[in-house]
Amino acid sequence: MPSLQEEVHATLRDVEKQTIDLFTAISASSSFTQTAPTSQVKPVRAQVRQLQDTHRQLSRLVDRAAEHQVNQARLIPLLAQIKERDTKQRDAILRISTLRTELKEMVEAGNKLWTQTTKAEKDPLSATMVLEYAQRLARYTSAPPGYHLAELQAGATHNAQSAQQADYNPEATRAAAYYDPAIPSMPQEMPFPSDRLMRQGILYADAASGGSMPADAAPGAAADGPAQDENNMAQEPVASLTALDSFAMDDDDAFDLDLNP
Known part of the structure; x- marks a missing residue:
């Protein structure tokens, strides 16, 4: 089916052709010399009647075109409203999807928390488990906030027994030669390794395994050789001792643990 535009163009061409034919017929009938057969x-x-019919048809098509333009003008804002509502609908769907995902995560977190709570109620945590975990954790944590080390004794020297008392781990005795001998005196046994031990790391302790001996070892060969050199080397003062052992701590946070990498 042809469109309205095609019908209007075809009708205009018919009007043009019929008008030319009409004027040709008028010119031929009024001419004194007849150039074509009359038939x-x-x-x-x-x-003229045919041209009138074509003109009426063209008028109807023009009226339809005007009505079409009016309808088109009404459709433009409607299409804009449809696009706007479609955008709002898409945003609402996206928002609902996001809320659904968040709600699902909240439900999963609630179920997980409920499972953990139920498990904790059925299998309560004992003091032994807490102490075992604290002992394992003490190997890799610094002093809790609120614990203040004793003041440093400038120029004081300490033997391997003082270094062993400063370090909680039994393995720390093999690295005593690498520690600063000016370790502050401890009012009590610390339930955690010293900051120096943690900052030096296990590699320094392994490197010193052949040069340090326990305090109760038999005298003799342990008192001479490379061990004496390393112990003498360990007697050198460390300028950054205060920066290693003193930290700003709050008395209110006595049971917090500062995990170091």
Whole structure:
């Protein structure tokens, strides 16, 4: 089915052709010299009626075109509203999807928390488990906030027994030669390794395994050789001792643990 635009253009071409034919017939009938047979030329009256019919058809098409333009003008804001509502609908769907995901995560977290709570109620945590975990954790944590080390004794020297008392781990005795001998005196046994031990790391302790001996070892060969050199080397003062052992701590946070990498 042809569109309205095609129908209007076709009707205009018909009007143009019929108008030319009409004027040709009028010119031929009024001419004194007849150039074409009379039977081939339509009567002028018939051509006028045909042109009138075509003109009425063109008028109807023009009215339809005007109505079409009015409807098109009404459709433009409607299409804009449809696009706007479609955008709002998409945003609402996206928002609902996001809320659904968040709600699902909240439900999963609630179920997990409920499972953990139920498990904790059925299998309560004992003091032994807490102490075992604290002992394992003490190997890799610094002093809790609120614990203040004793003041440093400037120029004081300490033997391997003082270094062993400063370090909680039994394995720390093999690295005593690498520690600063000016370790502050401890009012009590610390339930954690010293900051120096943690900062030096296990590699320094392994490197010193052949050069340090326990305090109760038999005298003799342990008192001479490389061990004496390393112990003498360990007697050198460390300028950054205060920076290693003193930290700003709050008395209110006595049971917090500062995990160091």
